[in-house]
Amino acid sequence: MVSSESDETIESYGARIGTRSGPLPRAREWLLIEGDRIVVTALLSVVIIFVILVLHEIGLISFVNPNSVTRVASGMIAGTFSLVTLVVSINQLILSQEFASAGKAQERLESVIGFRADVADEASVSASPASPTKLLELLVESISRDANALDDAATDHEEEVRRAITRYTNAVQAETDRIDETLEHASFGTFSAVLAAADYDEDWQLYVGSHLRSAHADSLSPTATERLDDLIESLKLFHVAGEQFKTTYLQRELTRFSQLTVYCGVPSILSAILIGLLYADVTGPSVNIAALPYVAIGLIVIVLSPLALLVSFILRTTTITRRTASSGPMLPQKDPEEGPFDVTYSEEG
DSSP: OOOHHHHTTTTTSOOOTTOOOSHHHHHHHIIIIISOHHHHHHHHHHHHHHHHHHHHHTTSOOSOOHHHHHHHHHHHHHHHHHHHHHHHHHHHHHHHHHOOOHHHHHHHHHHHHHHHHHHHHHHTOSSOOSSHHHHHHHHHHHHHHHHHHHHHHTTTSOHHHHHHHHHHHHHHHHHHHHHHHHHHTOOSSHHHHHHHHHTSOHHHHHHHHHHHHHHTTTTSOHHHHHHHHHHHHHHHHHHHHHHHHHHHHHHHHHHHHHHHHHHHHHHHHHHHHHHHHHTOSTTSOSSOTTTHHHHHHHHHHHHHHHHHHHHHHHHHHHHHHHHTOOBTTBOTTSOTTOSSSOOSOOSOO
16 A cells, blocks of 8 residues: 555656746746747847857957858858758658558548547537647546545545545646646647646656555545546546647647748858858959958858757757657656655565
8 A cells, every 4th residue: 555654745756847937947948848939040040140250259260261161151051951851851751641541541530539529528528629728628627527526535435545545636636727727828729738738747647546546446435446547537538638739739840840941941052152152253252351251140140040940940849759758657757766656566466
């Protein structure tokens, strides 16, 4: 059984993904996830301009040597073509997921319809909402209701069992209240749903619920067991919904990245060519020597814009993927010994 000491830590191990306080953590969250990717790209470009200007002003770099500048321009052209090749590969990967025969398309549709029906049945509504955020709100309400029902069903149990159930349901209620407030202020769309799902630690709650279900199987009444099973089922549905929204969002995000990279790629290549042409005249640069550094810096920033775009999008997609990298109670972000329960193998049972 779960000891009283370990009961106290039931609610303390869940990772509140996405919850940050303080100016620096919030700025980091904005840069990694919350900020508009176009704005982040522009900010990175401004940083590049500032760094190059500072290096130029202190004399570490110059733009008077035609051979050096043209070699840099050639390298940037090659790099831009490599980036475009990467984008083509990403598009091929995304398109490969979209191609499907009639049978597979029907299976995919039936699975989605079946999932929505399961959500409607679990939440006791006629039909599940079409909006991603509204669907998560419905599941959060279902989780909260199931937690309340479980707590009520355990009131007449032994003190140790009742204490464990109460601490668990209190932790679930606290999380559902917090995520419900987040969803109320979230805008319509898949990205808002992804952020909300990433901010809710249903995997840990599944782990704790499954453990309580097994550890107290002989002590729980049939009603309490049924209520705990309902709660676990609601948590499973929330996890599936979050994974579906994450997959859809990542596909859309990578497609948008590919489109924007193509938009930036042509001006980038043209700017790299212009840098070389500025120094093509045998008499020297075709631009006034005083304005030459600033013209070259402006063209360099345009050349590097696809790279800044790549950095901004990869920061968000990899951060979301890393923070949601779990499969139910399998939690790779947890330490091997982290948790309030003894889960080592026992020869007794």
